[in-house]
Amino acid sequence: MLSDNWEVYISKIDDIPTVIRINMDAKKTGFPERFPECMILTLTVLEQVENGFPSPQELTRLQEVEQAVSDVIGEEGILPVSLTSQDGTRDLIMFTNQPSFLSTRISNRLEKLEMTAEMYQLGSPSNSDDAWAWYDFVYPTERILTYIKGRNLVAHREKSGDVLEIPRPIDYFAYFETKEDAASFALVVEADGFTIISEDKVGEPEGKDNYLVSIQRVDMPTYDVMSDIDYMLYDVVSFYQGRYDGWGANVIQDDSAQ
Incomplete structure (x- = not known):
């Protein structure tokens, strides 16, 4: 189980201001060996304020989706990172040892939340020998x-x-x-x-x-x-x-x- 050691900070990814929420201990407790595959769920921000970030009501909805996804992951993986960028997306970066099984479970849960295909994308990053490099990439300097x-x-x-x-x-x-x-x-x-x-x-x-x-x-x-x-x-x-x-x-x- 992940620790409660979460931090939130603002940085830039590809010159886009991004709010990063990350579990600081995810790589210290053997999770990379247990969950070697990376999956990314990209949620579309449906209601934005002037700076491109979600409105308060939309943020609540996104957090509810994230909690639902976290509940689904269970023993099949962990969700140590979430990113909300100014360009209208929220990425949930998770790791698992059963990517196909977890993908099916998450898709089923999102359907129950009445989310259509236009509201999210779910997949694995390509061209990466080390899936946990995505975690390292957003870990604070x-x-x-x-x-x-x-x-x-x-x-x-x-x-x-x-x-x-x-x-x-x-x-x-x-x-x-x-x-x-x-x-x-x-x-x-x-x-x-x-x-x-x-x-x-x-x-x-x-x-x-x-x-x-x-x-x-x-x-x-x-x-x-x-x-x-x-x-x-x-x-x-x-x-x-x-x-x-x-x-x-x-x-x-x-x-x-x-």
């Missing part, structure tokens, strides 16, 4: 994983009662292989309003995390603010061959609400 980690941290703070709109000192951390790269990074971010807290040698010469740079700036730890900062720092750190290690700050709660 390191840059997007940094965004997801930061977003989840903001969500955790929000649940704990943090008043995110209150500015406070926020500490950021990055590791570098060489002292020169660490110093160059420090100069760049200092010009962007960050204070350099420390530049410490922490690793061995043969390692990559040899120098830790800690920086600080007063910001609001809201979703939008932290997403922009995470992306920016990831890009700058990567330019200097480093590893961005995220951020931390004090939780500030609203005393009047207690």
